[in-house]
Amino acid sequence: xSSDGENxxxxxxxxxxxxxxxxxxxxxTSEPDVYDALSPAIEEAPQKKPYDVSWKVKTLQEIIxxxxxxxTKIQSVLEVPASSAAILLRHYVWNSEKLQEQFWNDPAxxxxxxxxxxxxxxxxxxxxxxxxxxKRSTRSSKAGPSSFLKRTKSQxxxxxxxxxxxxxxxxxxxxVERNTYSMGCGHRFCKDCWTEYLAGKVKGEGExxxxxxMESGCGRIVREEVxxxxxxxxxxxxxxxxxxxxFVADSPTLRWCPHPNCEYIIQCNQAPTRMLNQLVxxxxxxxxNDLCFGCGYAASHRxxxxxxxxxxxxxxxxxxxxxNWLQANTKECTKCQSTIEKNGGCNHMTCKKCKWEFCxxxxxxxxxxxxxxxxxxxxxxxxxxxARDTQAKSRASLERYLHYFNRWANHxxxxxxxxxxxxKTEKKMEQMQNSGNLSWIEVQFAxxxxxxxxxxxxxxxxxxCMAFYLKRNNMTELFEDNQRDLERAVENLGYLLEQNIxxxxxxxxxxxxxxxxxxxxxxxxxxxxxxxLRGYLERRWEFSVEI
Amino acid sequence: MASTxxxxxxxxxxxxxxxxxxxxxxxxxxxxxxxxxxxITGPPNTPYHKGKFQLSADxxxxxxxxxxxxxxxxxxxxxxxxxDGNLCIGLLKTENWKPATKMSGVLQAIYNLIETPxxxxxxxxxxxxxxxxxxxxxxxxxxxxxxxxxx
Numbered sequence: 001x002s003s004d005g006e007n008x009x010x011x012x013x014x015x016x017x018x019x020x021x022x023x024x025x026x027x028x029t030s031e032p033d034v035y036d037a038l039s040p041a042i043e044e045a046p047q048k049k050p051y052d053v054s055w056k057v058k059t060l061q062e063i064i065x066x067x068x069x070x071x072t073k074i075q076s077v078l079e080v081p082a083s084s085a086a087i088l089l090r091h092y093v094w095n096s097e098k099l100q101e102q103f104w105n106d107p108a109x110x111x112x113x114x115x116x117x118x119x120x121x122x123x124x125x126x127x128x129x130x131x132x133x134x135k136r137s138t139r140s141s142k143a144g145p146s147s148f149l150k151r152t153k154s155q156x157x158x159x160x161x162x163x164x165x166x167x168x169x170x171x172x173x174x175x176v177e178r179n180t181y182s183m184g185c186g187h188r189f190c191k192d193c194w195t196e197y198l199a200g201k202v203k204g205e206g207e208x209x210x211x212x213x214m215e216s217g218c219g220r221i222v223r224e225e226v227x228x229x230x231x232x233x234x235x236x237x238x239x240x241x242x243x244x245x246x247f248v249a250d251s252p253t254l255r256w257c258p259h260p261n262c263e264y265i266i267q268c269n270q271a272p273t274r275m276l277n278q279l280v281x282x283x284x285x286x287x288x289n290d291l292c293f294g295c296g297y298a299a300s301h302r303x304x305x306x307x308x309x310x311x312x313x314x315x316x317x318x319x320x321x322x323x324n325w326l327q328a329n330t331k332e333c334t335k336c337q338s339t340i341e342k343n344g345g346c347n348h349m350t351c352k353k354c355k356w357e358f359c360x361x362x363x364x365x366x367x368x369x370x371x372x373x374x375x376x377x378x379x380x381x382x383x384x385x386x387a388r389d390t391q392a393k394s395r396a397s398l399e400r401y402l403h404y405f406n407r408w409a410n411h412x413x414x415x416x417x418x419x420x421x422x423x424k425t426e427k428k429m430e431q432m433q434n435s436g437n438l439s440w441i442e443v444q445f446a447x448x449x450x451x452x453x454x455x456x457x458x459x460x461x462x463x464x465c466m467a468f469y470l471k472r473n474n475m476t477e478l479f480e481d482n483q484r485d486l487e488r489a490v491e492n493l494g495y496l497l498e499q500n501i502x503x504x505x506x507x508x509x510x511x512x513x514x515x516x517x518x519x520x521x522x523x524x525x526x527x528x529x530x531x532x533l534r535g536y537l538e539r540r541w542e543f544s545v546e547i
Numbered sequence: 548m549a550s551t552x553x554x555x556x557x558x559x560x561x562x563x564x565x566x567x568x569x570x571x572x573x574x575x576x577x578x579x580x581x582x583x584x585x586x587i588t589g590p591p592n593t594p595y596h597k598g599k600f601q602l603s604a605d606x607x608x609x610x611x612x613x614x615x616x617x618x619x620x621x622x623x624x625x626x627x628x629x630x631d632g633n634l635c636i637g638l639l640k641t642e643n644w645k646p647a648t649k650m651s652g653v654l655q656a657i658y659n660l661i662e663t664p665x666x667x668x669x670x671x672x673x674x675x676x677x678x679x680x681x682x683x684x685x686x687x688x689x690x691x692x693x694x695x696x697x698x
Contacts, residue, residue, distance in 0.1 A: 166611055166646045167551040168558045187647070193551070197646055200612050205642065216638065216648035 051533035053281040055268035055293065060244065063254070063265050067247055070096060078103055083223040088114045090209040090243075091221075093250050115212065115221030117185065164190035166197075166214060181230075183222065187215035195230045198222065202235050208242035255291075258298040262287040276306050277547050278536040303532035304462045307547055312465045316405065333358070348495050360410070404468040411461035415454060425450045425497065432507055445511055449497060449518035456490045456525045463528065471542040475535070482531060486524040493517040552610045556581060559650050571654050581606045585617075585654065589697065590662040594689035595623070598697030600661070602632075604650065614644040617657070624685075624692040626664045626675035635670040636660060 048054075058066075067086075074085040074096055091114035092099035103110040111117060162171045162180060166189050171179055182188035197214055201207040211227070213220040224243075228236045248254045253269040264285050271281035271293050281293040282300045290299055295306035304312070333340055333349075335356040340349065349360050357366040429443040463483045470476040496514050535541050560580065563573045570590065576582040583604040589595030601620040607613050617639065619632035628634045636656060637643050669675030677685045 166555065168554045189647070193646065196551070197612055200609070207642075212645070214646045216645040216652060218645070 049530070049533070050537055051279060053268055053270040053279065053283065053293065055266055055270075055281075055283045057257075057286040058254075058265040058267050060263055060265070063244055063248060067094075067244075070094060074099065083225055084111075084116055086224065087116055087209075087221050090246070091115065094247070112219075115210075115219050117220060162188065164188075164193055166190070166193040181226070183213055183220050183226065185213050185215070185218050185220040187213050187218055187220075189214055191230065194226075198227050198231050199235050202227070202231065202239045202242065206242060208239055209246055255293055255296060257285040257287060257289070258291055258296050259285065259287055259289045262289070266291070266293055268293045278305075278539075280305060280533065280536075300458060301462050302459065303529055304466045305536070305547060308465065308469050308543070308545070309462075311545060312408075312468070315401075348491065348498075401468065404464045408461050408464040411457045411464070415457045415461065421450055421454070421497075422447075428497075432511075435507070438507070438511075442511075445515045445518070446497065449493060449514045449521075452518045452521045452525070453490055453493055453497065456486055456521050459525055459529060460487055460490065463532075466532070469543045469545055471544050473542060475540050475542070479528075479532065479535075479541075482524070482528040486521070486528050489517065489521045489524045493521050550608070552581075552606065552608050555611050556606055563651060563654075568651065568654065568658075570658060573650075573654075581610075583650075587654070587658060587661065589693060590658065593662055594686045595625075595661055595693050595697070598693035600697050602657070611646040611648070614639045614641060614648075615650070615653070617653070622692060622696040624674060624689040625661065626666050626669040626671055626678050627660055629670045633670065634660070635668060 067089075070089055071082055071085045074080070074089055075082050077100065078085065078088070080088070088099055088103070088110070089096065092102070099110070108117075161173065162176045163169065164171070164180065169190060169192075171190065176188075179192075180188050180190045181194055193214070198211065201211045209221070211222045212218060213222065224239075227239055231239070245256075248256055248265055252272060253267055255266050255268075257264045257266060262285060264287060266283055266285060268281060268283060271279055273294075276294045279294070280302045282290055282302050283293045284290050291297065292299075292301055292306060292309075295309065297306070297309060301309045333351040333354065333356055335358075336351060336354040340351065348357065348366055350357050358364065359366055425446050429446050432438050432443045432446070433440060460483065463479075463486075467476070467480060467483065470479065493514065496510065496517055499510060532541075557580065560573065560575055560583070563571075567573065570588040572586045572588075574584050576584065583606075585602040585604060587600045587602065589598035589600065599621070600623060603618050603620055605616040605618075607615070617634060619628055619634060621632075622630070623632075627636070634657065636653075638645075638648060638656060639653065664675075664678055666675035666678045674685070677688070
């Protein structure tokens with residue numbers, strides 16, 4: 001019986017594709033053309049990019065089936081009971097090749113190490129038989145004064161009444177069969193003690209696959225069916241959940257979806273840890289949310305590598321609980337000093353009080369933005385170099401960090417306003433249907449534009465984290481050019497989406513503008529993403545930290 | 548109710564008092580037999596020789612499903628015992644504890660640990676380092692502690 005070819009469970013075909021490569025069809029150059037955002041072509045299977053990974057979404061039942069399939073295989077190959085096969089597989093972390101190799105090499109050792117030693121095995125330090133003088137003296141020679149090491153408790157059940165070594169209750173011969181239990185190792189205890197012990201292990205300590213016999217020094221693993229019989233249904237259910245959780249945790253190709261209340265498991269064999277210095281394996285769960293298969297981050301953090309995300313998050317947690325950070329959510333109008341809380345996606349702010357128009361990011365007047373040179377996405381590194389004394393230098397480094405952090409946090413904040421943005425847009429779409437004689441289908445462009453803005457904002461957010469860790473060189477300049485282009489496109493689109501609708505004529509014009517701008521945002525987004533992710537594979541990026 | 552815990556502690560206490568192991572003396576607390584006072588006599592051929600080291604053993608109501616808590620009351624210079632009397636011993640850790648493990652076994656293991664320190668798994672790394680690199684200095688210091696505190 002061959003085990004080859006049975007492994008298809010661990011080799012998956014690609015069924016899903018990333019949200020980011022659906023745009024080869026978009027025929028738009030840097031100046032957006034007339035483009036129908038409703039084109040169904042956008043949904044067609046796109047080509048797989050070299051930096052994308054394939055994955056499958058599994059249900060808990062499929063995970064259980066995967067285990068059972070392996071167990072059945074091992075059971076028949078090694079001719080052992082199913083529960084033994086399960087214990088062996090768990091011990092060898094589901095590596096059936098290694099298990100078979102070790103088993104055929106030395107069955108007794110393989111069984112013993114996995115916790116399935118036969119009763120005669122020397123792994124049990126405390127013999128189940130009455131104490132023998134020879135045994136005691138062997139210990140004494142090494143252990144010194146151990147004459148007290150009596151083992152009068154573990155009488156074999158057949159010779160007179162049995163006393164449970166745990167609770168010291170006596171059982172007569174008839175009751176022994178009914179009320180006590182011993183595993184293959186021969187250590188007998190009463191069922192009440194078993195129940196108490198197993199429930200404590202599962203519920204109290206969250207143990208599952210490694211629960212051993214109660215005898216000291218005995219490594220015998222308690223079988224599934226024993227646990228199921230001894231404990232209540234609740235605890236048995238928890239036990240099996242723990243076993244499944246351990247199976248997923250032990251497998252490098254499986255990961256739980258991190259989103260609340262989602263019970264799906266992602267399976268991906270193209271993102272091993274060693275590849276995470278050049279891959280960002282963003283996947284989408286069936287619950288509709290993105291996650292990173294590499295690190296379990298509960299959203300897409302593309303185009304940034306997992307390790308840099310961890311560094312950034314740690315840095316932000318360490319450094320950012322400052323007034324500066326708290327100020328990220330409210331700002332003062334630069335003209336009249338009214339406190340303003342940003343409640344929408346667009347960075348073009350108009351003070352309700354004094355009507356002053358300014359940019360939320362750089363706080364400069366808006367008149368200098370949008371149409372003229374947009375300087376909002378870069379930090380002027382040269383000003384830092386000019387700093388003469390150390391104080392100025394440290395201030396510059398903090399300023400540099402805050403520059404990137406504020407932009408990162410700003411996009412994070414904007415993305416959090418998603419829900420509101422959606423609602424606003426829906427209202428606007430209704431308005432358009434009512435006043436502009438547009439059909440439901442025809443107003444979908446607005447929703448798609450919002451989607452594009454949100455997607456681009458998440459990418460922009462992470463692009464600032466990326467830029468913070470990039471070394472200053474030509475490649476970084478190109479990266480920041482792409483970043484700036486996307487940022488400008490997003491702000492323009494955000495601004496268009498915030499426009500008030502007055503009359504029918506302006507609606508069709510607005511629709512045209514939004515559709516064009518959304519296509520442009522999508523294009524810029526894809527360029528930034530594609531270039532950055534390819535850059536890892538081509539080893540173009542140089543970081544100021546070790547990756 | 549004569550719970551498992553009570554029955555088991557009484558049984559073990561009886562066994563230990565009837566046939567006390569060499570170098571180990573056990574007496575329960577007057578008011579509460581779930582707290583034991585234990586005196587270990589320092590093993591020969593060690594710097595702890597003839598010292599009287601006092602320990603307390605505290606049994607929870609979950610005993611024997613949860614391990615007892617053992618604390619040294621006598622100051623000791625030992626790589627596996629810290630200045631608060633905590634000791635680092637594998638079989639007393641919750642995850643390793645076996646309900647069938649008897650106090651006699653636990654006390655034996657502690658006796659062995661006093662006899663043969665385990666510097667590879669230290670609680671006080673400075674003492675462990677001295678134990679491996681400067682055994683003479685360690686012995687001297689441990690003997691000083693013994694004569695000063697353990698009588």
